[in-house]
Amino acid sequence: MIEKPIPYGRQHITAEDIEAVISTLQSDYLTQGPKIKEFEEAFASYVGARYAVAVNNATAGLHLAAKAFGVKPGDKVIVTPMTFAASANCIRYCGGEVVFCDVDQDTYLMDIEKLKALLAASPKGTYKGIVPVDFAGYPVDLEAFRAVADEYGLWILEDACHAPGGYFIDSKGKKQYCGSGLAEASVFSFHPVKHIATGEGGMVTTNRKDVYDSLCLYRTHGITKDPGRLEENHGGWYYEMQELGFNYRITDFQAALGISQLRRADAGLDRRQQIARTYNEAFAPISGIRTPYVAENIYHAYHLYIIQVADRLGLYNYLHENKIYAQVHYVPLHLMPYYRQLGNKKGDLPVVEAYYEHCLSLPMYPTLTDEEQQYVIEKVIEFVTRR
Numbered sequence: 394m395i396e397k398p399i400p401y402g403r404q405h406i407t408a409e410d411i412e413a414v415i416s417t418l419q420s421d422y423l424t425q426g427p428k429i430k431e432f433e434e435a436f437a438s439y440v441g442a443r444y445a446v447a448v449n450n451a452t453a454g455l456h457l458a459a460k461a462f463g464v465k466p467g468d469k470v471i472v473t474p475m476t477f478a479a480s481a482n483c484i485r486y487c488g489g490e491v492v493f494c495d496v497d498q499d500t501y502l503m504d505i506e507k508l509k510a511l512l513a514a515s516p517k518g519t520y521k522g523i524v525p526v527d528f529a530g531y532p533v534d535l536e537a538f539r540a541v542a543d544e545y546g547l548w549i550l551e552d553a554c555h556a557p558g559g560y561f562i563d564s565k566g567k568k569q570y571c572g573s574g575l576a577e578a579s580v581f582s583f584h585p586v587k588h589i590a591t592g593e594g595g596m597v598t599t600n601r602k603d604v605y606d607s608l609c610l611y612r613t614h615g616i617t618k619d620p621g622r623l624e625e626n627h628g629g630w631y632y633e634m635q636e637l638g639f640n641y642r643i644t645d646f647q648a649a650l651g652i653s654q655l656r657r658a659d660a661g662l663d664r665r666q667q668i669a670r671t672y673n674e675a676f677a678p679i680s681g682i683r684t685p686y687v688a689e690n691i692y693h694a695y696h697l698y699i700i701q702v703a704d705r706l707g708l709y710n711y712l713h714e715n716k717i718y719a720q721v722h723y724v725p726l727h728l729m730p731y732y733r734q735l736g737n738k739k740g741d742l743p744v745v746e747a748y749y750e751h752c753l754s755l756p757m758y759p760t761l762t763d764e765e766q767q768y769v770i771e772k773v774i775e776f777v778t779r780r
């Protein structure tokens with residue numbers, strides 16, 4: 394037996410991280426200080442984007458992006474059903490209508506062929522945008538999606554919460570990092586189960602100055618003090634609330650933690666890759682386990698390591714009995730009572746529904762030890778090959 398339970402994901406906090414937070418707590422700023430800008434600049438350069446806007450969580454970031462794109466009641470937006478609820482909810486916050494597009498059977502990402510079919514079935518202008526997700530850490534081929542979006546005049550909101558540091562090699566042989574600007578905006582989460590942890594926190598990246606300006610405005614109540622943007626100016630104290638915005642700011646001590654965590658991001662990715670290789674090798678000879686598909690041109694960020702097995706409920710229960718807290722990602726979003734009530738139903742999206750019947754996320758995080766991983770492998774194989 395193992396000493397302590399093994400979760401599917403967890404944060405890694407070092408003495409350096411703690412030091413960074415403490416020194417910010419002792420500084421002049423707890424919020425709206427210099428650490429936020431520093432974190433934004435470091436993150437933008439990490440993913441290769443021109444601008445980054447730090448926010449209090451990724452859900453807020455998705456909402457800000459939807460506001461920046463001008464989503465309004467009745468606007469139709471196409472979203473993948475294999476994601477966390479926030480990817481679609483941000484459209485609903487603005488009164489938009491969510492239309493789900495089924496996933497690819499290998500990658501579980503939004504299926505571009507089904508997307509094209511959906512778009513071709515309605516007059517141009519019916520849809521305003523798409524929300525693809527780099528599900529599990531598998532980067533969306535945004536070169537291909539960009540071409541489709543441009544043909545139909547759509548914006549792309551990339552939910553990159555699973556994939557900081559992930560990239561694909563495009564048709565010209567160039568690395569295209571998640572969040573590097575092929576989408577109008579990309580959103581990252583710093584929730585503790587994600588790659589970089591700040592408690593709560595998120596980041597929106599973009600290459601578009603107009604989108605960046607809107608994100609900044611909506612992040613702080615719709616208020617600006619920028620002399621170049623004011624309609625009037627009564628003196629040094631003067632500011633204007635120009636839009637109905639929100640308070641979606643992050644604190645300086647969270648940004649300090651984020652900066653410190655970001656320095657280890659690549660090491661964390663290396664370790665995730667290594668853990669995936671070990672799982673892949675161990676499960677390759679076992680016919681009852683389907684391991685993740687990864688195309689040649691993909692650098693997978695492995696937020697999740699997902700297998701498929703015939704008796705998923707049985708394996709889930711067996712692992713939990715053995716203190717391995719495997720998890721299911723996700724119940725398809727169109728089957729949630731809230732989205733059913735809006736007209737979606739079982740049978741609408743057969744590929745994602747079949748995937749959901751068999752998927753299980755095994756422990757995947759940089760501090761998972763080799764011994765712990767071997768224990769997980771042993772228990773999975775024990776269950777799958779039992780008779």
Ligand SMILES: *Cc1c(COP(=O)(O)O)cnc(C)c1O
Binds near residue numbers: 554583
């Ligand atoms: C975690 C997650 C979110 C939400 O992130 P928060 O920071 O918790 O708001 C959104 N989308 C996806 C795909 C996620 O995994």
